[in-house]
Amino acid sequence: MKNKKKIIVIIVSSILGLLLIAISGFFIFRDQLLTQAIAKTTSHLDQKYDSKLLIGKVEFTNFNGIRLTNISLKPRAADTLFDIDNMETSINFWRLFTGDIQLGTLKINNGYVQLTKKGNIKNFAAFLKKDSTAVQSDNKKNYADFAYRIITTALNLVPTDMKIENLKFKLDDNGKKATIDIKKLILANSQMETAINVKTNTFTQRWKIKGYADPRNKKADLQFFNRDTGAIKVPYFDERYNLISSFDSIRLNIKNIDKSGGQLHIDGFTSIANLKVNHPKIASKDVLIKKARFDYRFLLGANSIAIDSSSTAQFNQIKFRPYLSVDTEEDTIYKLKVVIPRMKAKHFINSLPDGLFTNFQGMQALGNFDYKLNFQFNKNKPDELVFDSNINKENLKIIKYGEANLNxxxxxxxxxxxxxxxxxxxxxxxxxxxxxxxxxxxxxxxxxxxxxxxxxxxxxxxxxxxxxxxxxxxxxxxxxxxxxxxxxxxxxxxxxxxxxxxxxxxxxxxxxxxxxxxxxxxxxxxxxxxxxxxxxxxxxxxxxxxxxxxxxxxxxxxxxxxxxxxxxxxxxxxxxxxxxxxxxxxxxxxxxxxxxxxxxxxxxxxxxxxxxxxxxxxxxxxxxxxxxxxxxxxxxxxxxxxxxxxxxxxxxx
CATH class of the missing domain: 1.10.3810.10 (Biosynthetic peptidoglycan transglycosylase-like)
Structure with missing residues (x-):
């Protein structure tokens, strides 16, 4: 018994010793390792993306902190992708042993990130090309595993403490321009506070995002609104797609991201106030939705992606339960189900978005109804399409017509x-x-x-x-x-x-x-x-x-x-x-x-x-x-x- 304990002590001591040697070695040779890592990254960007990465100076600030100055990435035949004066970050050293990269802190001062298109030349085009050397696999992608891996990796790259000042995101699509200037973005103790200036060819605004964000526990509750009076205007889309849209505020809540039993669950809600949309393919005038909310539950399995039927959506006073899924286990099958529980007809008419149903303005009705839609489409058997639409009426009667007097x-x-x-x-x-x-x-x-x-x-x-x-x-x-x-x-x-x-x-x-x-x-x-x-x-x-x-x-x-x-x-x-x-x-x-x-x-x-x-x-x-x-x-x-x-x-x- 004593010999077994002695062997365990020796093994543990040896492992700790090796770990200490590794840490000491890393600390001693970390400058060389960092230089090699940067050289490897620079070579990779040069050979694969024909882009040149330049870094003025890089140094360690403490055991796991790094400071970089004058960082830029420029494709050889296009505009610079980004140029940042100063950046400091820290990496969770212990996470490196598990193969994860997890940022602890991030500071950025003065710089810009830009996407440009001049004629047919895009400064980001090389990074969108598919890898022709990638090995094609006949194995099906596990949606739950893939999504969870992507979400976890992305959230690990979001630091728990962040301070960004004077960082601009610029877009120039052949003269259609938009600049989002982050004057200040602070994330500390899971609380976010921002000051953002937005400028396009058609308007200038000041935005604000504030709320709770905890990337490590995969939770957030953020609100997005205008620092000035009036609604937030959506940039770029008005010039690019002739889509003019605005809203008073948006709230995004992520309650839970969890993977268990082979399924990935994403739960939360999002809401928007006074969403206004104008596009010639939608309506001839502004369409206004005063209040909308979506309480969602996304389910991802090995072969399926779905919005669960426990989700609920609301437009003004209209509430319904949607179910949407794509299943690829055998064939590719799309399903859509919508259930509107029993509601008053007058509430339905009063809740129709302004501008989308002009002929119903002034219409009055009595009675109640409920509605169910069942749609199913098999990509490999299109002629077996299912389309069932049923409405159940209860003393439903029109007592006053709107602009369209059917009588x-x-x-x-x-x-x-x-x-x-x-x-x-x-x-x-x-x-x-x-x-x-x-x-x-x-x-x-x-x-x-x-x-x-x-x-x-x-x-x-x-x-x-x-x-x-x-x-x-x-x-x-x-x-x-x-x-x-x-x-x-x-x-x-x-x-x-x-x-x-x-x-x-x-x-x-x-x-x-x-x-x-x-x-x-x-x-x-x-x-x-x-x-x-x-x-x-x-x-x-x-x-x-x-x-x-x-x-x-x-x-x-x-x-x-x-x-x-x-x-x-x-x-x-x-x-x-x-x-x-x-x-x-x-x-x-x-x-x-x-x-x-x-x-x-x-x-x-x-x-x-x-x-x-x-x-x-x-x-x-x-x-x-x-x-x-x-x-x-x-x-x-x-x-x-x-x-x-x-x-x-x-x-x-």
């Missing part, structure tokens, strides 16, 4: 199309207009043809077709662009009567909500909706409604239109101003147009919308006899005798 569809009103932001001539939707045509005076063929081409389930759906949405989303994802829509006649009607044609997020969201209200509150009958639709849609250059269209193309009343003519009118609805390209130099339908008509006719026959007798007229050619004929590029004289045309016009179906 006006039941009476006479003036319709004015907007094309390229220009109001077109007024069209009276009512009997006082001689071209207005009620459904009873329109050829039944037109109704069948238009419903076939535009919206086959118009009389059975409630404004939206889930299957069409699914197919549209799947195709848009596969093509990586908005190549297919899922617009119903209800949506087209709302878009034409109440909205502009601008392609903005605001218009699309308003369209969806207005269609839902129109279809689910029985404001207008389906027959009336279709009648208004036929009387306002564009059917050619400055041609609106079926009354004008039947005269423009065929010199007929809508009740006299044949099946051929109705099928033609239905087909040109998507691009009415390009109708002339349907015809060849002889004034006949091109082969591609004829094939499309044949395809649609077969569909209508299969659906029982037509009898075989209805298609007898197909043997006669389509003839444009009205003013539209002047738009056709016909090289020869009309081949159909006038008498024949007269007999055709008298033949009604």
């Amino acid at each position: 006006k569809l039941n009476g006479e009103f003036i319709y004015r199309a907007i094309i390229d932001n220009v109001l077109q001539r007024p069209i009276l939707v009512g009997n006082a207009n001689p071209n207005y045509t009620p459904m009873s005076a329109i050829s039944p063929y037109l109704k069948k043809c238009v419903l076939t081409t535009e919206d086959p389930s118009f009389f059975s759906h409630h404004g939206f077709i889930n299957e069409a949405f699914k197919q549209s989303i799947a195709k848009n994802i596969k093509t990586k662009k908005f190549s297919r829509g899922a617009s119903t006649i209800s949506m087209q009607l709302i878009k034409n009567v109440f909205l502009t044609r601008e392609k903005t997020l605001s218009r699309k969201l308003e369209e969806i909500l207005l269609v839902y209200i129109l279809e689910n509150n029985r404001i207008v009958s389906k027959e009336r909706m279709l009648e208004v639709y036929f009387n306002i849609i564009e059917w050619g250059p400055n041609v609106y409604g079926i009354g004008e269209a039947s005269q423009f193309y065929f010199q007929k009343q809508p009740s006299q239109l044949t099946f051929n003519e109705c099928l033609y009118l239905a087909r040109i609805i998507p691009s009415p101003k390009k109708f002339m390209y349907q015809f060849n130099a002889e004034g006949s339908l091109k082969e591609s147009a004829a094939q499309q008509e044949h395809f649609l006719t077969n569909i209508m026959l299969k659906r029982g919308l037509l009898a075989s007798d209805d298609t007898l007229y197909k043997s006669l050619p389509l003839y444009i006899s009205g003013p539209a004929r002047s738009y056709l590029r016909i090289k020869v004289q009309d081949s159909i005798p006038k008498d024949s045309l007269n007999s055709v016009n008298e033949f009604n179906f």
Whole structure:
């Protein structure tokens, strides 16, 4: 027993002795080791990144403290990346034995870091290139391990005590400039205090960040606000992306970063006050969200990344629970779930962001509702897309309309199309207009043809077709662009009567909500909706409604239109101003147009919308006899005798 204790004492003494020798050796030769480390780093930057690192002087200030002066990094063919007069830092010596680099303190005085782009030359381009010598591995990346390693390494490089004075971060993107000048940044006893000046080509401001930051325990609670009056403006994005945005304050709270059971958990919340955004793709005016907060829980596993369903988001009075995940264990599967718990309809309407839903301003509603969305997309099986959207209503009722008074569809009103932001001539939707045509005076063929081409389930759906949405989303994802829509006649009607044609997020969201209200509150009958639709849609250059269209193309009343003519009118609805390209130099339908008509006719026959007798007229050619004929590029004289045309016009179906 005594021998064992003696052996343990000898082993421990030997280890301590070796450690003492190593420490002594490091202390004795530390200047040489530091010189070698700097030389190695300088050589690496030179050979791999074609950049020159210069250091005026480097020295140890104590056992683990280093002071550097006149440090700069300059790519040979571009602007200097950084230039700092003085920097002092200390490294946790004991952490070096575990392979970690952990900064203890940091002091920086006077200097700048800059990113520039002049023409196509970027001073940071070399550092973004992928390493062509890196060995490619077929092994899947463990998201939890990778993220935890990155976060830990980054936080270890954040010193527990920091003092920065007069350090500028400069950005110059071909004249689009922004400078963030840190006059003072102090981190002491886990408390942060800053004074920051910001200057761009369009504004100058003073910012402040203060709060709690503990990088070693992976916790923080920081607030970001303006030292002057007014909101904080976001720099650079206004010039670069035409995105003008501002906010009163932002708060970022990180409560916990922990890895256990093979999962990485990141918990906390972030909030923002009076976020204002202006971009032509979002809306035509400023969009304001007065209050927003996101209580998050990120979960990272070996093969998955997710925002957990225990997370909650809030926009004004609208609260919902989001779930978003990407799973790559077998296939790459994206999932999105949104749950809005039961809430008052009036709170929902009052919480819609200002500027994003202008047609809802002033609207009032009674009742409650809750909502659930379930979306799932398999990258390798795109046709198996899941899209379920469900709303449960409880005594939901609109008691006052906003700017978009949907009830006006039941009476006479003036319709004015907007094309390229220009109001077109007024069209009276009512009997006082001689071209207005009620459904009873329109050829039944037109109704069948238009419903076939535009919206086959118009009389059975409630404004939206889930299957069409699914197919549209799947195709848009596969093509990586908005190549297919899922617009119903209800949506087209709302878009034409109440909205502009601008392609903005605001218009699309308003369209969806207005269609839902129109279809689910029985404001207008389906027959009336279709009648208004036929009387306002564009059917050619400055041609609106079926009354004008039947005269423009065929010199007929809508009740006299044949099946051929109705099928033609239905087909040109998507691009009415390009109708002339349907015809060849002889004034006949091109082969591609004829094939499309044949395809649609077969569909209508299969659906029982037509009898075989209805298609007898197909043997006669389509003839444009009205003013539209002047738009056709016909090289020869009309081949159909006038008498024949007269007999055709008298033949009604």
